[in-house]
Amino acid sequence: MKRFAYLRPGNMEDAIAALQANDEPYLLAGGTDLLIAMKTKAVKPECLIDLKGIPGIDGIEYDNGFKIGALTTVRDIEVSPLIRQKIPVLSEAAGTLGSIQIRNRATIGGNLCHGSPAADMAAILLAMSCEVKIASDNGTKTMGLDSFFIGPNKTVLNRNEVLSQIIIPKEIEQFKGVYLKHGPRKAMDIGIVNIAILLDADAGSGFCNQIMIALGAVAPRPIRAKKAEALLNGNELNPAAIQKAAAAAANETNPITDFRASAGYRKDLVKNLVAKGIHQICESNNT
């Protein structure tokens, strides 16, 4: 790694000031993506601003819904008893990221800000219709996570902004969820396709009150399959309707071909996994 300056500000104001005052600054959270990019010289920071010295930027709060600090480790999310109780699918998705060594360092905010289309936290949080809180020198603002991502490794964050918190709406707790990550290995791999589905359906009739479907690794950024959702919202969940929605979800994707999989294979996977995921939730609803 080439040399760089290291700063560890003790509060958010100093972190934002350092971000503006230094050349080629990068924010450091867990470092599990950033340090690798620095080793391969994909990025060449002149200055690292370590956010871990800011009090209160990590931790899981519950106050009419979850508020998760951006520097909360993925492992803390995986093992949180309250998350396991109220929104277990978030804990399950967290458990698929990297290895325990990675999850002990990687943070929920870092996973979002890195902007990978395959980020595990991105797909599941997008399906949960989360909001993110962003601190800047003009105060803080809150925005929907769907507006946060732009493209590969690109988010809306400006040079004077830091993601500080993820807010999960309380209504999500009545939904049942599933996170399907398809890849050759269970651990230490990014998904060829990641599917996150949150569903609020009547157990008996199979009527879909609301469904949220997020797709990872199949477009320049993590996306919501809104056309597929619209086909199911307010309708009965029968096999034909599910099949039609799954095909619509596949049509909403724009995947690439790379060494992991071809674009066509990814589209087929989306179709199959969206249907599988919805069926899986319906089955658990009926047991």
Place this chain on the structure above:
Amino acid sequence: MGSKHRIQITVNEEEYDLLVHPNRTLLDLLRYDLGLTGTKEGCDEGDCGACTVIVNRKVVTSCIVLAVEVDGATITTIEGMQKGDALHPIQQAFVDSGAVQCGFCTPGMILTTKALLDEFPDPSEDDIKHYLEGNLCRCTGYTKIIDAVNNAVQLLK
């Protein structure tokens, strides 16, 4: 730019007061500055787990942690497991189970096992596999390693 930072750390119950460049990884600090070469460098990008050490009771891949980030931390490396001439029960279990072939992954495997058993003293086989999934072994095929973890559970009882 990149001036040295002072860090104070405890490694294997010994205290160190060190000056480090920000681009020094914890792995390089342990191996080259402290001479603790039991911690291995494998892939150098956080994938293989050979450089696993315990920082504040949590396993991390030391190749993707900066030394400046662990200021104030308590660290255990493989050299800190043995007490005098006696192997730690987890080390003994790895020897007894034939879980060591070339040995390169072993320090990381043993430290991850220690963190596992500190957190879950009686793990299921699924717990063991989930916890050890970030430690790659190219020799054993893993069955002997899982045996070793189960034997360590018995030895620690």
